[in-house]
Amino acid sequence: MRQRNLSSQHKRQGKKPPPKRIPTSAELQTNSEEESEPETSVPIPNGDVEHMVNHETSYKDDVDTRVDVEHIDEQNLDSLTLPAVTKALALNRDGGEQLSGVQLEDLIGMIKNAERNVLLLNQARVHALEDLHKILSEKESLQGEMNVLEMRLAEADARIKVASQEKIHVELLENQLEKLQNELIQRGDSVKNETELYKNQNKISKEDALLAHDSRVHSLSKEVDSLRTENLALRNDIQALKSMLSNVKNTDERMVSLENERSFLESSLKELESKLSASQQDVSKISTLKVEYKDLWTKVENLQLLMDKATKQADHAISVLQQNQDLRKKVDKLEESLEEANAFKLSSEKMQQYNELMQQKIKLLEERLQKSDQEIHSYVLLYQESVKEFQDTLDSLKEESRKRASNGPVDDMPYEFWSRILLIIDGWALEKKISSNDAKLLREMVWKRDRQIRDAYMACKEKNEREAVSTFLRLTSSQASPGLYVVHIAAEMAPVAKVGGLGDVVTGLGKALQKKGHLVEIVLPKYDCMQYDRIRDLRALDVTVESYFDGKLFQNKVWVGTVEGLPVYFIEPHHPNKFFWRGQYYGEHDDFKRFSFFSRAALELLLQAGKKPDIIHCHDWQTAFVAPLYWDLYAPKGLNSARICFTCHNFEYQGSAPASDLASCGLEVQHLNRPDRMQDNTAHDRINPVKGAIVFSNVVTTVSPTYAQEVRTAEGGRGLHSTLNFHSKKFMGILNGIDTDAWNPATDSFLKVQYSANDLQGKAENKASMRRHLGLSSSDDQQPLVGCITRLVPQKGVHLIRHAIYRTLEMGGQFVLLGSSPVPHIQREFEGIANQFQNHDHIRLILKYDESLSHYIYAASDMFIIPSIFEPCGLTQMIAMRYGSVPIARKTGGLNDSVFDVDDDTIPHQFRNGFTFTTPDEQGVNSALERAFNLYNNDKEFWRQLVQKDMNIDFSWDSSASQYEELYAKSVARARAAAATASRGT
Ligand SMILES: Nc1ncnc2c1ncn2[C@@H]1O[C@H](COP(=O)(O)OP(=O)(O)O)[C@@H](O)[C@H]1O
DSSP, X not given: OXXXXXXXXXXXXXXXXXXXXXXXXXXXXXXXXXXTSOOOOOOOOTTOGGGXXXXXXXXXXXXXXXXXXXXXXXXXXGGOOHHHHHHHHHHHHHHGGGOOHHHHHHHHHHHHHHHHHHHHHXXXXXXXXXHHHHHHHHHHHHHHHHHHHHHHHHHHHHHHHHHHHHHHHHHHHHHHHHHHHHHHHHHHHHHHHHHXXXXXXXXXXXXXXXXXXXXXXXXXXXXXXXXXXXXXXXXXXXXXXXXXXXXXXXXXXXXXXXXXXXXXXXXXXXXXHHHHHHHHHHHHHHHXXXXXXXXXXXXXXXXXXXXXXXXXXXXXXXXXXXXXXXXXXXXXXXXXXXXXXXXXXXXXXXXXXXXXXXXXXXXXHHHHHHHHHHHHHHHHHHHHHHHHHHHHHHHHHHHHHHHHHHHOSOOSXXXXXXXXXXXXXXXXXXXXXXXXXXXXXXXXXXXXXXXXXXXHHHHTTTSOHHHHHHHHHHHHHHHHOSSOEEEEEOSXXXXXXXXXXXXXXXXXXXXXXXXXXXXXXXXXXXXXXXXXXXXXXXXXXXXXXXXEETTEEEEEEXXXXXXXXXXXXXXXXXXXXXXXXXXXXXXXXXXXXXXXHHHHHHHHHHHHTTOOOSEEEEEHHHHTTHHHHIIIIIHXXXXXXXXXXXXXXXXXXXXXXXXXXXXXXXXXXXXXXXXXXXXXXSOTTXXXXXXXXXXXXXXXXXXXXXXXXXXXXXXXSTTOHHHHHHTGGGEEEOOOOBOTTXXXXXXXXXXXXXXXXXXXXXXXXXXXXXXHHHTOOXXXXXXXXXXXXXXXXXXXXXXXXHHHHHHHHHTTOEEEEXXXXXXXXXXXXXHHHXXXXXXXXXXXXXXXXXXXHHHHHHXXXXXXXXXXXXXXXXXXXXXXXHTTOEEEEESSHHHHHHOOBTTOTTSOGXXXXXXXXXXXXXXXXXXXXXXXXXXXXXXXXXXXXXXXXXXXXXXXXXXXXXXXXXXXXXXXXXXXXXXHHHHHHO
């Protein structure tokens, strides 16, 4: 609305702009229409008297439309500012008691203006009447003149008619005259002839002739006389005709002059007619003027009434003014104290809120404390036990070393004893049962007559050769190993075989442990759909590993290669079902078989390769079988150096199956389908691999501390909360890191331009380039771009993602979604949305897995949305921050451990890095999204700092890997202590 715009302009520009122009009647009409609309009340800024009135909008219009009297002319009569004055009066009526000094001045000024306007209106009215009279009398005289002229015109017409008749008559007479003259001439000739004839006849007879002549003369003279009279008459006639002719000529001349006069009269008639029509228009104008005048008059009357009222109110206002001034002072004082009180109230409210928050936090912390107290207590007990064990071991070692120190090398054994051991070692070396290096180390021990090798030999007397070899080899590995030997057995590894976060963890954690000096190896299935171009030096070994399945042995081809610098073993089963030749990683009807087969084959590989890992780390349900297989089958076979660590990346997926299916991989169903082992907690005829791994592993972790708490509740544990609580001593949450080499905007080759926190120009260029690439509008480079990269499964809050797309559009942003769904109806639904926005300027949905595009989107987006219903850890929020895309996330699981709201007062400033919401519904999404947009649009500097802060957060695996390292080391130490105790006991 114009009025509102004006009002906002007014707020921006400050007080009273000078009157600029007189509005047109149309505008005045508009104003008065707008006046009838409800007006918005605006906050009252401190100490600004003008703004005391709750009708700032009206007031602005009053100021704008105040009349500049000097510029009024008669043509502008219709532009008088009646609405403005009316508004002012209305203002006075409503806000009279609040009138301030300045307003009163304005009001009096306006009233004066109005009075002058009324005066001018009256003058205008008199002028208009006078004009009207003049025009009417002028019209009458013109009408008279016209009548005279018309009469004269008729007269002239009559005369012209007579003259033309006369002219015809004259012409006739002229003809007659001519005839007569001719006749006269003829007659003269005949008289001559007759005289001649007579003379001739005279010669014949004089007497007859004289007689005849006399009578003849007589008759001729008569005839001549008659002719003379006739001639005279004719002459008279001719004279009369001549005079008539001259009369006619005169008449002709008069006619010409009359015609001139007539044409002159006609032109003046035309002129008069045009004048008449003009004056008729004038008359109609006058009549409209009259109507307008009437209008104006009624308005003026109204005005008069209003003015009367206004005068009264002004009187009242003046008296109120006095009171107001007193009140003002009081109000000022009150305001001051109110401000103080408000400040106090605000701080006490904040304090109260803060206190409540703190109390909630304290309660939460107390609960956590209680839980962690319990945990600590149990750990303390465990530690006390281990310390005791250590102490015992230490004591015995001390005792032994004391003995050794006192006794030196073992010399209570004959040389034959040592030689026999030497020969055994050499035999194994020649038979390639041990490496030459190991043989060398063992020989050295024999030369030194080492007590350990003596004990080992003594311990192996009753064992077979294979067991003896591994016992001896354990001596060498414990001597030479500088760190831990960790083998990950997993179904995914980024970037070669990645479906989600699991792949990232295996590679990221592996690389971080490698950097810390540990030996790390990975065992993966050899999928047909892997990214083979990301494997270096891939080759098949010239051996096959046999593994058991469904009562038979199957050959497995073993491939090796390096991925991201890590050594990887790929197992290719030669099984008729072509387990990993399916074109996809998961989602096959026989997944249980595929992965239980793989778990066993992986352990077989470790056993047959003679590996002695300290830790075997398995992940998720696909390789959860490793834990029971290890303890039930492989430790007894000699692969007994390791401790088992199991990480569950998502308790949603537990891989449960009918109990009988477990038998395929050689595990004993009877033995394991028990409530304290692998039996599913909700369906007792099913076994649950994840539960099995929790029970059979030495260390169990999940991917964030908050998620570790959540899954111990009935709501979050997906049926495993009781198992987890029972095994809580070995269970903990460690937040994942990200692979900061792979996810590094400064070196990322997928990006158009590399960039860093100190040089954000590159980020803007990536945004522009990606918009072009996806066909999005680039018209406004400041338009916020929201990114989302995810598997489209219910866990990720798909309905909230959909809502976020539409909400972003409503708020004027752009949205890019990269994702795909294994759930057909979700995939279909998003395909529908993708089609709806196929050529849209601001929305693009790419429904596939695309590693390179994912890098591009992280770099191009300004914000990144993760509205998960639950989220064990989540990597996308961390990757997004690394690329300067501010996360908008639901407070759950790992999101709660890594995203901290910019507005959360309970979090120290330096940790606040994004926008969060608690309730997983549309309002929750809206609130966070709107706050993000608000900040992005209105505080560019704060946003830039936030982006830089996010990019500088250390999300590397370093600290997470240290926590795993500590867990591994403790577990290994406990195992060694236990082994030492056991060996002492035997
Ligand atoms: N369609 C996709 N294209 C490329 N990468 C994807 C796609 N969907 C998910 N990702 C990647 O998968 C990982 C998701 O990890 P995470 O947030 O832990 O979720 P989850 O493991 O539950 O899928 C991230 O590295 C993300 O970039």
